[in-house]
Each structure stands twice: as C-alpha cells, then as structure tokens.
Amino acid sequence: MVNSRNTARVAQPLPGDALYQRRARIVLPILVRIANANETIEYGELAKVAGMPNPRNLNYVLGCIGQTLIALSRSWDTEIPPIQCLVVSKGSGAPSEGIVEFFSGQRDYARLTRDQQREIMGVEQKRVFTFRKWPDVLADLGLGDGSQRFSAEDYMAALREVPLGPQHRRMLAAHHAAPDRTVTAAQLARAVGYSSYEAANLQYGRLGGLICRKLHWSPSPSESVAAIVRFEKRRGEWHWIMRPEVAQALELLGWTDTDTTSSPADFPGEQHYFEGSRRSIKVDRHERSRTARDRCVSHHGWACAACGLLLEEVYGDAARNLIHVHHLNPLSESDGRRSVDPVRDLRPVCPTCHAVIHRATPAYTIEQVREMIAAVRRRGS
Numbered sequence: 001m002v003n004s005r006n007t008a009r010v011a012q013p014l015p016g017d018a019l020y021q022r023r024a025r026i027v028l029p030i031l032v033r034i035a036n037a038n039e040t041i042e043y044g045e046l047a048k049v050a051g052m053p054n055p056r057n058l059n060y061v062l063g064c065i066g067q068t069l070i071a072l073s074r075s076w077d078t079e080i081p082p083i084q085c086l087v088v089s090k091g092s093g094a095p096s097e098g099i100v101e102f103f104s105g106q107r108d109y110a111r112l113t114r115d116q117q118r119e120i121m122g123v124e125q126k127r128v129f130t131f132r133k134w135p136d137v138l139a140d141l142g143l144g145d146g147s148q149r150f151s152a153e154d155y156m157a158a159l160r161e162v163p164l165g166p167q168h169r170r171m172l173a174a175h176h177a178a179p180d181r182t183v184t185a186a187q188l189a190r191a192v193g194y195s196s197y198e199a200a201n202l203q204y205g206r207l208g209g210l211i212c213r214k215l216h217w218s219p220s221p222s223e224s225v226a227a228i229v230r231f232e233k234r235r236g237e238w239h240w241i242m243r244p245e246v247a248q249a250l251e252l253l254g255w256t257d258t259d260t261t262s263s264p265a266d267f268p269g270e271q272h273y274f275e276g277s278r279r280s281i282k283v284d285r286h287e288r289s290r291t292a293r294d295r296c297v298s299h300h301g302w303a304c305a306a307c308g309l310l311l312e313e314v315y316g317d318a319a320r321n322l323i324h325v326h327h328l329n330p331l332s333e334s335d336g337r338r339s340v341d342p343v344r345d346l347r348p349v350c351p352t353c354h355a356v357i358h359r360a361t362p363a364y365t366i367e368q369v370r371e372m373i374a375a376v377r378r379r380g381s
Helices: 004-010 017-035 043-049 054-075 097-102 112-131 132-138 152-161 166-177 183-192 197-215 223-229 244-253 290-300 311-319 350-355 366-380
Strands: 229-234 236-242 274-275 278-280 285-288 324-327 338-340 346-349
Touching: 017 043, 017 054, 017 132, 017 229, 043 054, 043 285, 054 097, 054 132, 132 324, 152 197, 152 244, 166 183, 166 236, 166 244, 183 197, 197 223, 197 346, 223 229, 236 244, 244 285, 274 350, 290 324, 346 350, 350 366
Parallel strands: none
Antiparallel strands: 229 236, 274 338, 278 285, 324 346
C-alpha cells in the first residue's frame, strides 16, 4: 500500500487523464473557495463535495495538486503555497503527513513536537489564505470560472431556450427575492416547498447543467451550478450568491415575480395527493392531480424515463415542457380516490413510449420498454 508521503512523490501533475488527475481538476477549484473563506475542510467532507465515494482516494488527488503547484511555481518563478494543507482529518484537525513533502525546508517535520507542528501548519495555512493569485492559478490551468465571460444577454438567450420546469422558475424567482440574492440550499428548499436541501441541490444543479449546455461551457458536473451562482462559506455553511448577470437576465425577462409561478404550498414535503375519483361525463374517467404531475416532473425532469428523449431537443420550442406522466400503478385499476406519491408512483414518459406502455394488459413496465428499445438498437448495430 502506498502511504501518503509516497503518494505525494509518485502522483503526476496536471494535465493528464488519469482518474486522480480528473478528480484533481474538480477538487482544486473547491479548495480555492475554501481558501477564500479562510476555512479548512475535512477529508470526508471534501470527498463528498467532489463526488468521490472514498476519502482515502484523495491522497493521489492532493498529491497531484501539490505537484501541479510546484511546477507552476517554477514556471511563474513565484512560490505558490500548498493549498492542500487546508484538508484536515476529523480526529486531529491536521493534514496527513504527506503534506510535508510540499513544505520547503521541513524534512524533519516528524521529529518536531506536536505544538511545533501545529505552529508550522498554521503558518502554511495563513500563507494559503493570504495568497491573492488563486484565480490566476485556476486560469493558468484552464480551471477558471468560465461563467465570467457571459453577459446578461447571454443568460437571457440561454434561459429562453432551456426546458425550464415550474420548479426551476420558482427557484430562480425565490433566489432573486432573497436578501442580497444570497441563500443556502436549505433556505432555497424551504422557499420553494422542498422537504430537504438535497432536492434543491439536485434541481439547481440540473438547471445549471442545462444553462451550461446552451452557453457551450463545460465545467465539471459538480460545478455546473456555478453557471447560476458563486459560492461563499459563511459561519461554516455554504451560501449561493446569484450572479449579477443572471439576476439582470431574470429582470429583463420579467421572471422575478414569485406570484407568476406555482405557489410553494403546492409542493409540501410529505403531502399526499389523491387521484382516481370518478366523474360522469360520457364515460367514466379517473381524475388526475395537476399538482402531483408537476411534482413528478420537478423531481424526475422532463426527459422520458423510457427512451431518454427530451422532446424540445427534437421539436424545438413547440415541445417545450411537453411530457406525459405515467402511473406505475394504473388508475384504471383503482376503485376510487387514492393517495399518490408523485416521486415514487409517477414517471415522465414521452407520448410514444406512453402509448407503447399501454399496448399490453397489464401494461408494459418502463424497464420492458427500455429493453425493447435496446434490443432494436442492438439488431441495427
């Protein structure tokens, strides 16, 4: 097993396409945000934010970052402090011993007393906090904030074209209305009626990804929300600050009025939705809840759960926000009014897949339709 000090020696700097190098390109901008907040971050938390399943794998990632900064220091003829010293263990509050490889003149670090080590670590971390060229470091490595080059007009064009769901409009309006246009994920979740901050993270990330595609900007997946916000850590909690260009675009589009979208009360966290009551028209039909439909789409998105098709990408604006919602347990089998969980019981499907699903009795499952599509594609390949 490679220990942390050996990792520091063998990890290669950027650029490169090894997994740890790809992860380093995600982690370094996160560490810059940590540095700007004068904070440290635990290994486990950093792994979670970077989308890594095992914090132990950060050894190579941080080694790669360290070697990259050394190479950049030589290129610039300017010493760049070891930003990876901000990553600390939960137990000791200190980095792993591998960080010593990036301290100049500290090869005897292990022989020092604990107090001496803490003093050295404090000095190094202060150097990181006071270093003013981190944006230049990111720019030199091609990791800078690409959203800075986009204008309000660019955002207006992108927002007009992306397949916005009702939840996206509510989130944007609520964020714009927040004091200083600054919110946490939990605050934004409450503002639009989500039961947890994870839903806000998911939906804002999806919206950011859609905007990035229209802007032809390709940040890492975990950074796509940066198309909408910049980040700032306050009192130990990350805050989302809406970019001025995004705010201006919303104002020009007239999308800042929270009353123009569905009320947050439409989406309480654990509310039950009831469907299936019979009405006598010419035939018996089972009533459907519009709110349950919107809640389904807000969670699962506008792409077909069977074929993956986003109708707007094929038909343009005429198909924006066009999708059917399929009941996994058919309403036709219901004897009357029943409770529906929009996330668990409903799925968005395109009209064609929806028709195919109901060509059999009992109806085909979404998984069966996926396999039909895959089988045809295999025969054609």
